[in-house]
Amino acid sequence: MQKKRGRRILKRVLWSLAIVVVLAVGGVVAYTQIGVMAAEPEPLATVRENPAITVTDADEGIVLAPADGGSDVGLVFIPGAKVDPWGYAAILQGLAEDGVTVVITRPWLNLAFFDPRGLDAFTSAAPDIDVWSVGGHSLGGVRACQLAADADALVLFGSYCATDVSDSGLPVLSISGSEDGLSTPEKIADARDLLPADAEMVEIEGASHASFGDYGPQAGDGTPTISTEEMHDEVTRLTDEFLAPLAP
Numbered sequence: 001m002q003k004k005r006g007r008r009i010l011k012r013v014l015w016s017l018a019i020v021v022v023l024a025v026g027g028v029v030a031y032t033q034i035g036v037m038a039a040e041p042e043p044l045a046t047v048r049e050n051p052a053i054t055v056t057d058a059d060e061g062i063v064l065a066p067a068d069g070g071s072d073v074g075l076v077f078i079p080g081a082k083v084d085p086w087g088y089a090a091i092l093q094g095l096a097e098d099g100v101t102v103v104i105t106r107p108w109l110n111l112a113f114f115d116p117r118g119l120d121a122f123t124s125a126a127p128d129i130d131v132w133s134v135g136g137h138s139l140g141g142v143r144a145c146q147l148a149a150d151a152d153a154l155v156l157f158g159s160y161c162a163t164d165v166s167d168s169g170l171p172v173l174s175i176s177g178s179e180d181g182l183s184t185p186e187k188i189a190d191a192r193d194l195l196p197a198d199a200e201m202v203e204i205e206g207a208s209h210a211s212f213g214d215y216g217p218q219a220g221d222g223t224p225t226i227s228t229e230e231m232h233d234e235v236t237r238l239t240d241e242f243l244a245p246l247a248p
Helices: 001-032 041-050 085-097 139-150 184-188 228-248
Strands: 053-057 062-066 073-078 102-103 131-137 152-155 172-177 201-203
Touching: 001 102, 041 053, 041 085, 053 073, 053 085, 053 172, 062 085, 073 085, 073 228, 085 102, 085 228, 102 228, 131 139, 131 228, 139 152, 139 228, 152 228, 201 228
Parallel strands: 073 102, 073 131, 131 152, 152 172, 172 201
Antiparallel strands: 053 062, 062 102
C-alpha cells in the first residue's frame, strides 16, 4: 500500500516538474516573439531600391553586396535583442555600396545568446571572400566578441564585450553614442579593458542606442540629436576607414 502511495506521489511530483518546465520554456519563447522591434518601412525601401547593391534573403542571413560584384572584405553583423534584422539594412547599405559584403544574421529566437552557430555558418553566404570581420549592435555586439577569435576584425555598434579579447591582437572599432541610454558611455568605459589597447574608440555626438538601426525608438534610450542621414553617413565613413586596411 505504501509503495503504491509512493509511486502516486512520485508521479505527481514528476508531472508538476514537467508542467513547470513547459511553462518556463513557453514563457521564454513568448518573450522572444512579443515586442520585436520592426524595421521602419521608409529606410528599408531605400535599400530595396538601391541600384548600387544587391539584396539577397539567403539562408545564412540578409546579404548586402556591391552590385558590380567587386568585394574583398566581408562583415557578419549580429542584430541587437528583439530587433528585426532588416532594421539594420539601411545603416549598413553604405558599406555595400563601397565594396563590403555584409551578412546580417537572424539570431535564433531573436536573441543572439540563443544562437550557438559559429562564424562560418554566416560567411558561407559569400565563399569567395577570405577576409571577414564580425560585428553587432547591443547584445549582438556582445555575441560578436565571442565569435571574434575566428574573424579578422571586430566592430561594435553601441555595444561592448563581456569576454576578454584584450590579448587577441585583433583590430577593433567601437562606435558608441553620447545619448545612448542602454549601452551608456559609462558602460562602454567600464568594459574598455576587455578590448585591445589599440582599439579605436569613437563616440558619435548626439547618437542614441536606436540611432544604430532603423527600427524606431527604444524603451530606456536617450533622445538623439543627430539626424538619421548624418548617422548613416558617419557610421559608414568610420567603418569604411577601419575595414579598408584589411582588403588584400
